[in-house]
Amino acid sequence: MIHPLRSRVAARHPSSSTRPGVARASGPLAFSPVTWPVASGSLLLGFAVAQLTGIRPLGGIVLVAGCAWCALRWLHAVGAARTAALVILYAGGFVVSHLIADTLGAWPSVLLVAAVVGAATYALADSAPSRVSPARARP
Numbered sequence: 001m002i003h004p005l006r007s008r009v010a011a012r013h014p015s016s017s018t019r020p021g022v023a024r025a026s027g028p029l030a031f032s033p034v035t036w037p038v039a040s041g042s043l044l045l046g047f048a049v050a051q052l053t054g055i056r057p058l059g060g061i062v063l064v065a066g067c068a069w070c071a072l073r074w075l076h077a078v079g080a081a082r083t084a085a086l087v088i089l090y091a092g093g094f095v096v097s098h099l100i101a102d103t104l105g106a107w108p109s110v111l112l113v114a115a116v117v118g119a120a121t122y123a124l125a126d127s128a129p130s131r132v133s134p135a136r137a138r139p
Contacts, residue, residue, distance in 0.1 A: 035069075036119075039118055
């Protein structure tokens with residue numbers, strides 16, 4: 001049953017159900033928030049944790065957790081192919097940041113990679129139309 005307030009809001013703002021990155025299906029991942037801040041932020045946070053603690057595997061745990069959280073949402077929002085591409089981009093960005101760190105410096109390379117990963121995530125997942133079919137969408 002739909003809450004009366006929600007139905008009134010939906011009637012006044014019909015476009016609210018078609019916002020990019022928001023799936024209108026039922027289930028634990030029905031709300032699909034934007035993921036680019038988590039994708040790029042986990043790269044930054046993972047590096048910061050590794051740098052501040054001196055324990056590199058701890059930073060790796062942050063990276064894996066951030067990527068896994070995003071991948072679950074990507075899988076339901078844009079499918080397996082784009083999810084695989086985004087996970088490869090995320091892991092590739094991590095590797096590239098190490099390769100260009102000698103030239104740019106540690107933090108600038110991580111910032112650059114985080115920006116590229118965030119932009120790609122927005123373009124491929126967050127601004128993409130949802131895969132949820134209209135027949136399965138809630139009224």
